[in-house]
Amino acid sequence: MKNAALTELTVAELLTRWPEAIPVFLRHQMACVGCTMSPFETLADVTAVYDIQLAQFIDELQETIQPLEETL
Secondary structure, X not given: OXXXXXXXXXXXXXXXXXXXXXXXXXXXXXXXXXXXXXOOOEHHHHHHHOOOXXXXXXXXXXXXXXXXXXXX
C-alpha cells in the first residue's frame, strides 16, 4: 500500500486490516489501540496529536505490514 493511502486510513481501519501494527503504536506510547476515537482519527491526525513525524511513523508501519502484503 502506498504511503499516501495509509495516511488517509483511520486508526481503526488500519488496526482491523493489520493487527500486527499494534506494537508500532505501543512502541510510541500511543493510546490509539482500543481508543474510542480510533474510528474517526486518521494516521495523520494521531501523529500530529502525539507530535510524531508522520513519514517516520508510516515507514515503521510499512516495515510491519509490507511483508504481509507480499504473501497475499
